Amino acid sequence: MKKKILFFVLMGLFILSSVVVAQDVIKIGVFEPMTGPFAVGGELSMQGYRLAQMQNPTVLGKKIELVVVDNKSDKVEAANAVSRLVNHNDVVAILGSYSSGLTIPGAEVANKAKVPMVVATATNPLVTMGKEYIYRACFIDPFQGSALAKYTYNNLGIKKAAMLVDVAQDYSVGLANFYNRTYKELGGEIVSNLKYQTGDQDFSAQMTQITSTDAGALFFPGYFGDVALIATQGRELGFKGVYMGGDTLDNPKLLEIAGEHAEGVVATTFYHPDAPAATEASQIFIDEFIKEYDEEPNAVSVMTYDAYNLLISAIEKAGSTDADAIKDALASTEDFVGAGGTITIDDMGNAIRPAVVIKVVNGEFVYEATIQP
Amino acid sequence: MSKTKKQLLTTGALILLGICILWAQSNFNNYTLRILNLSAIYAILGVSLNLIFGFTGQFSLGHAGFMAIGAYTTSLLIIPKYYKEMTFLIEPLIWPFSVLQLPFIVALLLGGLFAAIFAIIIGLPVLRLRGDYLGIATLGFAEIIRVIANNIPQITNGALGLKGIPAYTNLWWTLGFTVFTIFVIKRLIASSYGRALMAIRENEIAAEAIGVSLTYHKVMSFTVSAFFAGIGGGLLASLLTTIDPRAFMFVMTFNILIVVVIGGLGSITGTVIAAFLFNFMLEYLRPIEQGFDLGFISFPEIPGLRMVTFSLALLVVIIYNQNGLMGKLEFTWQGLFDFIDRIKNPKNSDEKGVS
Numbered sequence: 001m002k003k004k005i006l007f008f009v010l011m012g013l014f015i016l017s018s019v020v021v022a023q024d025v026i027k028i029g030v031f032e033p034m035t036g037p038f039a040v041g042g043e044l045s046m047q048g049y050r051l052a053q054m055q056n057p058t059v060l061g062k063k064i065e066l067v068v069v070d071n072k073s074d075k076v077e078a079a080n081a082v083s084r085l086v087n088h089n090d091v092v093a094i095l096g097s098y099s100s101g102l103t104i105p106g107a108e109v110a111n112k113a114k115v116p117m118v119v120a121t122a123t124n125p126l127v128t129m130g131k132e133y134i135y136r137a138c139f140i141d142p143f144q145g146s147a148l149a150k151y152t153y154n155n156l157g158i159k160k161a162a163m164l165v166d167v168a169q170d171y172s173v174g175l176a177n178f179y180n181r182t183y184k185e186l187g188g189e190i191v192s193n194l195k196y197q198t199g200d201q202d203f204s205a206q207m208t209q210i211t212s213t214d215a216g217a218l219f220f221p222g223y224f225g226d227v228a229l230i231a232t233q234g235r236e237l238g239f240k241g242v243y244m245g246g247d248t249l250d251n252p253k254l255l256e257i258a259g260e261h262a263e264g265v266v267a268t269t270f271y272h273p274d275a276p277a278a279t280e281a282s283q284i285f286i287d288e289f290i291k292e293y294d295e296e297p298n299a300v301s302v303m304t305y306d307a308y309n310l311l312i313s314a315i316e317k318a319g320s321t322d323a324d325a326i327k328d329a330l331a332s333t334e335d336f337v338g339a340g341g342t343i344t345i346d347d348m349g350n351a352i353r354p355a356v357v358i359k360v361v362n363g364e365f366v367y368e369a370t371i372q373p
Numbered sequence: 374m375s376k377t378k379k380q381l382l383t384t385g386a387l388i389l390l391g392i393c394i395l396w397a398q399s400n401f402n403n404y405t406l407r408i409l410n411l412s413a414i415y416a417i418l419g420v421s422l423n424l425i426f427g428f429t430g431q432f433s434l435g436h437a438g439f440m441a442i443g444a445y446t447t448s449l450l451i452i453p454k455y456y457k458e459m460t461f462l463i464e465p466l467i468w469p470f471s472v473l474q475l476p477f478i479v480a481l482l483l484g485g486l487f488a489a490i491f492a493i494i495i496g497l498p499v500l501r502l503r504g505d506y507l508g509i510a511t512l513g514f515a516e517i518i519r520v521i522a523n524n525i526p527q528i529t530n531g532a533l534g535l536k537g538i539p540a541y542t543n544l545w546w547t548l549g550f551t552v553f554t555i556f557v558i559k560r561l562i563a564s565s566y567g568r569a570l571m572a573i574r575e576n577e578i579a580a581e582a583i584g585v586s587l588t589y590h591k592v593m594s595f596t597v598s599a600f601f602a603g604i605g606g607g608l609l610a611s612l613l614t615t616i617d618p619r620a621f622m623f624v625m626t627f628n629i630l631i632v633v634v635i636g637g638l639g640s641i642t643g644t645v646i647a648a649f650l651f652n653f654m655l656e657y658l659r660p661i662e663q664g665f666d667l668g669f670i671s672f673p674e675i676p677g678l679r680m681v682t683f684s685l686a687l688l689v690v691i692i693y694n695q696n697g698l699m700g701k702l703e704f705t706w707q708g709l710f711d712f713i714d715r716i717k718n719p720k721n722s723d724e725k726g727v728s
Contacts, residue, residue, distance in 0.1 A: 034676030042676075069659060070676045075620050079613055080407060080656060087404030101617060104536060108614050112540075113403060126460065126536050167523045170533045170617060177462050197523070 025065040026321060028311065029085030029094040031106055036073025041098035041300060045120060048304030049095060051285075051292055056308070059315050067091055075105050082106040086113040092321040093117065093311055096136075098300065100124030101170050107134045116314075116326045120307035121300055123247070124174055128349035133323070135330045135349045137307040137338070139373070141171075144246055144268050145178025145221075147355045147371040151266070152217050153186040155369060156242060162192040162215035164206055164230060166222040169198060175221040175246050191215050198226060207234045217242040224249055228257035235261045242266060250299040255363055266368065268355045269299045271340035274367035275356045278341065285339035299340075306338035374707050382706050387552065394544045406544065407612070408652050413547035414608050415648035417554045419632040420641050421601035424558050426630075427638040428567070429594040430574030431500065432508040434626050436602050438515030441522060441621035442491055443484035443603025444610035448535045449473075449528070450480035451611070456537030463526040463533065470528065477541040481550075481607045488603025489596045496595040500588065503577075512623060522618040534617025535610075542612040550608065554601050555641055561597065562641075570594050574639075635690055636697050643699030650698075658682055 030049060032042035049066060057064055067089045071078040078097060085091045086109065094110050096119035097103045103122035110117040111131035119127055119136035123144060128134045152158050161183060166172035180190055191213040194206045207230065210218060218234065218241055220227050231243055243265040250269035255262050271278065273286055285305060289297040311326075313336060318325035333345040343351045357368040397406065418436060425433045449470045457466050465471065475483070499510045522529045529535070561567050569590045572580035581587055610616045632651050636643030662678040690698065702708075 035680065039676075068663065068674065070662065070679070072680075074624075075613055075615065075617075076411070076609075080404075080411070083404040083407045084656065084659065087402040101534070101619065104615050105613050108540075109403075109407075124533075129459075166532075168532050168618070170531075173463060173526075173532045195524075197520075 025063045026059055026315070027065050027067050027089055027091045029082070029089060029091035030066050030068045031071050031078060031081040031085065031094065031097050031102075032068065033073040033098055033102060034068070034070035038073040038099050038102070041121075042070075042073075044298055044300040045098050045304045047289075047293055048120070048301035048306075049308050051289060051301070052305045052308035052312075054292070055288065056312055059312050060319070060321070064312070066095075071097060071102055071106070073099070073102065075102060078102040079105040079109050082109040083113075086110065086115050091115065092323075093315070093326055095304070095307055095311065096120060096122060096127075096134075098122070099171070100127055100174075103127050107131055110134065114323050116311075116323055116330060118307045118311045118314075118330065120304040121247075124170065125350075131349070133327055135310075135333075135345055135351075137310055137340075137343055137351050138270060138303050139353055139355055140350050141174045142178045143373055144355055145175045145180075146182035147357075148219065148244055148246070148268050149179045149182035149186060149188070151268075151357055151369065151371060152219070152242075152244060153183060153188050156217065156266075158216035158242065159187070160189050160191050160213070160215050161217040161219055162194070162210045162213060162241070163190055164194050164196060164203070164210065164218060164220045164222075166198055166226060167195045169222065171246075171248070172221045172223075176219065179219055179221070196222075196226070196230075198223065200226065201229065203230045203233045204237060206230075207237045207239060210234070211237050211239045215241055217244055219244045221246045222248070224251045224254040225257065228254050228262065231258045231265065232261040247299055250358060250365065252296060252298070255360065255365075260363075262360050263363070265360045267358055268371070269358055270353075270356065271299060271302050272356045272358050272365065272367045275341075275370055279337050279339070281337055281339045282341075302338075302340040306340050306343065309338060310336055310343060374710065379706050390548065390552070394548055398544055408656055409544060410542055410547045410608075410612055412649040412652040413544070413551045414605050414612065415629065415632055415652060416551045416645045417547075417601055417608070418605040418629045419636065419644040419648045420551075420554050420558055421598045421605065422629050423633050423636075423639065423641065423644050424561070424570075424601075425594050425598040426633060427640070427644075428562060428574060429570040429591060431591060431595065432504060433511045433595065433598070434508045434623070434630070435495070435511030435514045435599075436629050437621040437623060437625040438511075438518035439488040439492065439599040439602035440606030440609065440625065441515075441518050441618070442488040443481075443606035444616050444621070445484075445522065445529055445535070445606075446487045446603070447477075447480045447484035447607030448538045448610045448616060450475045450483060451477055451539055451541070452535060452537055453539070460533065460536045461526075461530050463531055465527070466530075467527045477539075477546070477611070481604050484607040485600040485603040488606070489600040492596040492599030493592060496592040497588070500591040500595060512626070515621070515623060515626060519618045519621050522621075529618070532617060532619075534615060534620075536615045538610055538614045538616070540611060540614050542608050547608055547612075550604055551645070554604075555645070558597070558601075559641060566590065566593065631687065634697055635687065637699035637701060638697065639701040640697070640699040640703055642702070642704040643697055646698060654683060654686070655679065 032045050034042045069081040071081045094117040096117050100122040103119055111133045117134045121138055123141045125140050163176055165176040192210050220230055245267045247269045249267035314326055314329035318329040336343045341353050343353055346352050352373050355371045358365045359368045422436050425431050495514050502510055523532055569585045572585055632647045633644055636647030658679040662675055
């Protein structure tokens with residue numbers, strides 16, 4: 001009997017939930033990791049989308065509805081989620097996921113179904129490669145890696161560097177590879193190239209070895225939690241060189257965990273309010289973000305905010321919700337003014353935009369330099 | 374019921390399945406097809422895990438490891454040369470994988486074979502352990518495979534994973550292999566080997582006392598199970614078109630374990646039903662976490678609510694039906710006719726049981 005009651009309650013929920021009042025809306029799908037190991041990234045991404053939607057709720061005179069599906073930080077679910085958005089929810093376009101590993105299977109499905117997709121923060125080159133319906137608002141890893149290598153060699157004048165790579169993260173491995181390549185081309189020398197895995201707690205073996213070399217800089221392109229531990233343990237073991245990392249380090253949590261040891265960390269990121277690349281939209285974004293969420297904006301939210309607006313402006317320009325018209329509008333994007341800087345889309349579907357170098361000074365990220373593509 | 378009649382019915386059912394696939398491929402949308410494919414792959418994985426866990430009674434948690442071996446082997450053999458050159462950024466792919474490109478079916482079978490070879494190597498020492506200890510050892514094996522995959526970039530491309538895997542997987546492949554898996558395992562169970570496996574499950578000492586070679590039978594069951602896990606992994610890789618070591622975390626094994634336990638340990642029918650139920654439930658429960666409006670009351674978006682609901686449903690099944698959906702029962706034609714018979718004349722029901 002109890003089973004029957006439960007069954008009917010569940011059925012009732014299903015039926016009720018499927019009763020959606022038909023409205024004249026434009027549906028845009030969002031697939032993000034709302035649960036699982038990347039949930040923090042998904043959360044930050046949603047803040048950007050929501051804020052942009054609040055400011056820009058209509059397109060072509062119709063209301064925009066964001067259909068959010070969770071990809072559980074899982075590849076299989078990511079492909080399922082996009083498939084659902086395309087076939088079940090009939091979305092006009094899709095906004096893409098945090099983490100390249102999750103975005104690639106999703107992008108594959110969207111491209112095959114000919115539904116345009118704008119990716120906000122996935123920096124792996126393969127996300128857009130060979131897929132004419134996939135575009136992105138951020139720069140790609142080869143550029144980020146080489147920008148950092150150039151900055152180390154040219155701006156800081158460091159000729160010998162060490163690397164500590166998270167072998168379990170595609171992001172880390174990819175970025176390290178591009179850094180390594182450019183740095184060697186410039187004439188620099190990688191004196192030590194060591195590995196760790198996400199979740200490792202003790203880095204004393206690696207850091208002792210690195211400290212024993214004469215490396216002037218340590219490049220550690222990992223996620224902020226691990227990097228905070230490495231930074232702390234490295235300094236305790238007497239490493240004096242400069243710490244460097246990618247866009248994942250632009251996170252207030254890094255400063256919280258590593259404290260004084262984060263001092264002097266150099267990272268590339270998408271934007272900084274003091275950077276010359278900042279536009280008039282930047283200030284509006286920062287003010288509104290603080291008003292809405294009562295916290296400092298982060299690089300991920302800026303990018304998703306821009307991705308949303310980029311897509312909306314493309315739909316506006318296309319004048320219809322036709323997939324090919326939106327795709328062409330996205331492909332021809334030129335000097336789109338976003339909160340993180342101006343975006344021009346190249347013929348591979350990637351954004352051409354400068355990278356911003358930031359540095360931790362007195363417990364805060366301050367603007368250092370801009371590296372042009 | 375005569376054997377010929379049963380065979381005729383089975384052939385008929387297979388032809389009907391073929392017609393259904395033909396119809397589904399052209400009429401269902403990609404979303405439904407994707408879930409059907411995934412369900413069929415889960416059925417292959419579930420039935421193979423059921424062989425070692427349900428029928429032989431060996432608590433193996435290494436399925437994700439065998440899937441990874443199958444998935445990597447298959448992918449490396451079917452990815453076009455052009456993509457291999459493009460994706461292997463850290464270190465170039467070693468010979469012979471760098472030049473090989475084989476038909477999908479050959480690659481799948483080789484993937485299964487590779488997984489099976491690993492199963493023999495691992496199985497011989499590990500299957501001496503019993504119960505929980507075996508579970509821990511096999512879980513460790515799966516994790517080792519994943520860590521190795523992260524650290525040999527010249528074969529696996531490390532954490533970057535393999536990309537650009539051709540999407541060959543369709544219903545013909547997945548359901549075809551499901552039928553093949555069920556056929557092989559069903560025949561195995563019905564043979565004298567199968568009886569030996571079940572004897573081992575019930576009581577190892579008693580089985581050994583009557584002359585069943587424990588090591589031989591356990592390793593055989595483990596190897597067959599790994600072979601189909603490898604094929605399942607290969608099909609999954611081609612369905613997703615990209616794999617990396619993170620796709621084969623222990624969560625993958627537990628998903629399949631859930632399917633097996635829900636369906637009923639020792640029931641192929643149950644596993645297949647549970648595999649489809651599992652995947653369709655996960656997708657059809659999505660609306661509840663998207664937030665909905667009932668007019669008078671609106672629910673906010675709660676990410677993860679789907680998993681909570683799903684876990685509750687699992688609990689209900691486990692509490693009210695401890696043996697899973699099917700227990701140890703199987704679908705048989707005889708059982709079906711008896712069932713129809715009982716509905717027609719309820720009075721006779723006491724005379725015949727469900728077989």
